Amino acid sequence: xxxxxxxxxxxxxxxxxxxxxxxxxxxxxxxxxxxxxxxxxxxxxxxxxxxxxxxxxxxxxxxxxxxxxxxxxxxxxxxxxxxxxxxxxxxxxxxxxxxxxxxxxxxxxxxxxxxxxxxxxxxxxxxxxxxxxxxxxxxxxxxxxxxxxxxxxxxxxxxxxxxxxxxxxx
Numbered sequence: 001x002x003x004x005x006x007x008x009x010x011x012x013x014x015x016x017x018x019x020x021x022x023x024x025x026x027x028x029x030x031x032x033x034x035x036x037x038x039x040x041x042x043x044x045x046x047x048x049x050x051x052x053x054x055x056x057x058x059x060x061x062x063x064x065x066x067x068x069x070x071x072x073x074x075x076x077x078x079x080x081x082x083x084x085x086x087x088x089x090x091x092x093x094x095x096x097x098x099x100x101x102x103x104x105x106x107x108x109x110x111x112x113x114x115x116x117x118x119x120x121x122x123x124x125x126x127x128x129x130x131x132x133x134x135x136x137x138x139x140x141x142x143x144x145x146x147x148x149x150x151x152x153x154x155x156x157x158x159x160x161x162x163x164x165x166x167x168x169x170x
Contacts, residue, residue: 009053011040012062016073018161021138023065024053030086031065033135036157046135048088072138077105077169085136092120096130097140105169108144111153128153144169 009032013022020038024047025031032051033043040056047053061067064083071079087097096118103109109117115127131142137157143165147153155162 006055007051007053008055008057009044010059010062011043011056012059012066013038013040014066014069016069018157018164021069021073023062023069024056025062025065026051026053026086028084029063029065030084031136031139032086034069034139035137036161043135048135050088051086069138073168075168080139080141083139085139087135087140089133092118092123092126093130093133095119096127097134097136100130100134100140100142100144103141103144105141105144108146108166110146110148112148114145132156138165141165 009024009026011022011024013020016036019036021034021036022038022040022043023031023034024040024043032047032053035043037043044053044056068079068083087094099118111124111127115121115124118127120126131145132154134140134142143155143162145153152159152162
């Protein structure tokens with residue numbers, strides 16, 4: 001007989017200028033997933049299976065996480081920087097997400113530059129994959145990565161949201 005392990009996470013949604021923003025946080029406050037959606041189950045599905053919550057507890061606020069989202073959208077572009085994030089994957093993706101957190105607001109990089117910053121200058125596709133598999137949007141700011149020539153490229157939350165974020169940070 002196998003015991004079922006319950007993995008609890010807290011969830012809150014706040015309005016932003018580009019739509020509802022939801023964060024899923026571990027019991028210690030680390031962001032597991034986040035994005036511009038009102039559907040926490042959508043977010044829970046993108047959390048790595050080793051971290052994925054089995055139960056979501058709705059909250060009005062997630063304290064510092066919710067305040068950082070509000071402050072960021074109000075103009076404090078560094079409000080998100082100190083919020084802990086927990087994602088799991090292979091060595092390159094985990095490292096690439098850490099590097100993304102260091103890309104300053106208002107200074108977007110290309111996928112090629114991001115690959116170089118991540119230590120694999122020839123791995124542009126792997127860098128793009130790191131952006132595509134990022135579950136903690138905003139806190140791991142994959143919106144700050146562009147195609148060569150400044151084209152937006154993809155974004156899970158839509159190109160209009162990416163365009164707004166980049167304009168907000170410039």
